[in-house]
Amino acid sequence: QVQLVESGGGLVQAGGSLRLSCTASGRSFMSYAMSWFRQAPGKEREFVAGISWVGDGTFYADSVKGRFTISRDNAKNSILLQMNSLKPEDTAVYYCAASGLATVDISAPGDFSSWGQGTQVTVSS
Numbered sequence: 001q002v003q004l005v006e007s008g009g010g011l012v013q014a015g016g017s018l019r020l021s022c023t024a025s026g027r028s029f030m031s032y033a034m035s036w037f038r039q040a041p042g043k044e045r046e047f048v049a050g051i052s053w054v055g056d057g058t059f060y061a062d063s064v065k066g067r068f069t070i071s072r073d074n075a076k077n078s079i080l081l082q083m084n085s086l087k088p089e090d091t092a093v094y095y096c097a098a099s100g101l102a103t104v105d106i107s108a109p110g111d112f113s114s115w116g117q118g119t120q121v122t123v124s125s
Contacts, residue, residue, distance in 0.1 A: 009119030
């Protein structure tokens with residue numbers, strides 16, 4: 001398993017941007033598929049964006065497509081989530097997660113064994 005630490009959350013006005021970072025420690029980071037999930041108060045955790053272990057496949061929830069971009073830098077053991085045109089409904093705690101499964105549903109929380117502690121994103125209207 002890997003240990004994950006997120007950073008970059010904060011308070012921003014609607015229409016603004018934030019960039020979240022997730023840094024991993026442990027072995028074989030590049031063999032893990034990585035995803036971002038979020039959870040708003042009173043709601044279930046939901047998929048936001050995911051990236052394959054090679055980095056050539058990226059996937060997005062419909063609600064963020066065209067506004068968010070996920071990327072990874074295996075040399076730095078990190079992934080990024082660039083969030084533009086933020087909306088109040090993007091307010092949530094954002095978590096990065098890692099999966100070492102050979103076959104993974106990149107949008108399914110149950111397929112991920114390693115999770116960060118979360119970082120709060122608040123978008124004001």
